[in-house]
Amino acid sequence: MPAVELGPGAPGPPAGRPDADRPGPRWTGRLAFAAFTRSWQAQAGLAVVVILVLFCFLSPLFYRTNQVTVQLNLKDLPPGGSHPLGTDDTGYDVLGRLMVAGQSSLELGFAVAIATTVFGTAYGAIAGIAGGIVDAVMMRIVDTLLAIPWLVLLLILVNYLTPNLWTIILLLSILSWLGVARLVRGEVISLRTRDFVLAARTMGSTSARIVFRHLIPNALGVIVVSATFSIADAILALSTLSFLGLGLPPPHADWGTMLTNGLNDLFNGYWWLVYPPAVILIVTIIAFSLIGDALRDSLDVRLRRH
């Protein structure tokens, strides 16, 4: 689900910062940062993300479990004793598995966000600064890709690649740079006619310098917000893929796969195989979405997601 914006291309109510024409302190990055850290969404979201990262990457060093060999004698044990969250149908400790699975889910989320942000920003900036026919062609390509549901495109693409962490990162990135590209293009188009850009140009700045020194830093708010949402979107998308049996292959684990396997046993009463991965998955997505919301509010960025 790539983020899609309501940029200057689409009709919409005028953005206008609430204090744009009022005298006094102007909107700055520092004020935005202060507003961001004050909001409860940001505080809650950041706290959860920090806890999750520690839980997935640090706690396996202390809580050592066997996540490699199948132990059918320890199959489907209920929570208690040496297995606080029980074991799954191959005898893996569920709590330990949540940590290992979280590593791939989080790594994938971050990797997709970085890849899509870098590529989408470059693409959008080039289209915006080039204008004319180049812009038209580049944006029709984006429109075309946006018209195809991401899952449809993914189900076709999955045929050509052997699923592993890297190909899935690649696939999800291919599908989610579109929103960022449209957003950045919109920002660049609205920024490039401003006086400070004209001033830079008269002082002899090259186009590349104007893009990297003036336009992208000014569009940073939009970029950061959509990057945050794309982490949540990537983790959600991975869980859907896992549900359809197209997620990470067996030696890997991810929350979506755990949940999908657990759902087979939901009606056998093995609740510990279902609710822990479901809760941690949904809480993770909520946390990143809360951070995204808080960032959007504090940076006063107008954008929307699907």
Place this chain on the structure above:
Amino acid sequence: MTGYLLRRVGQAVVVVIGLMALTFLLIHLEPGSVARSVLGLKATADRIAIFNATYGLNQPLYKQFWAYVDQVAHGNLGVSYYLQQPVSSLFAQRLPRDLLLLGSSTVLALLISLPMGMYQAVKRGGFADITLSTVSFTLYCMPAFWLAVMLVAVFAVETHVFLPEAPAGSSIGSALAQPRALVLPVLTLTLIQVAGFSRYMRASAIDTLAQEFLRVVRAKGLPERLVLSRHVLRNSLLPVVTVVGLSLPGLVTGAIVVEEVFNYQGMGLLFYDAATHHDFPTLLGSTLIVGVATVVGNLLADIAYGILDPRVRYAGR
């Protein structure tokens, strides 16, 4: 307005042509894969050659594309390799079932989320607003398959109120004949959409409520009920119209998952089966249909926007 519309239609046509080229290229990326997937890994070279000749797969790519465009223009979408049926007749069966599933859930979602978003905006910060916001935000962050399975667990397995499976059969009649089996799939898609639409409606109505013109409207003595229904609602609908127009690809993604969970024989399940069986004519056809529907949806949203907002009509963008 006319110039604007013409430009938008022109863009839409370009996008549809791009869609055909893209899906065609994607599916022919790997030469020989079609014959292999249909005939199996042990097929002899001779049989593959015969298969390729029969389906025109030994021709150069541009000729195949031209043949494909020509066929599509004549309403022929080819024969499904996997189901051995014309793709167009498969679609004729499945599309009405999806219009029923997606149409009814979208209408329901709008009927719920528009008043809900308005109410939340008017009572902003109150208990009801916070509760509804929390619920829709949580729904928004939930994987669709999880929501579907939980609804089955609560309403079909624990309490037996509704059925855990969608109506059987693959015709529209069989779907309409078993309304009780339709409830959970429709409910799942409705809830997913309510989560998105109501968030948007709420934000949009809050923006509208902060605008100056409402002061004039209230000053001339209009009762609050009319202020809300005639001025706030209409102005807040504008951004939501675009969201609804753009929501089709997401809805189709949701439909694939929901049809898979409930085993509803619709386009989503057809597409999923086609993808897992390398059934290229069906894949091409359904991707094309969904893409065209999205483009048309966006176009309709833009036209609706022009009707709702006179500024767009006269600006001649």
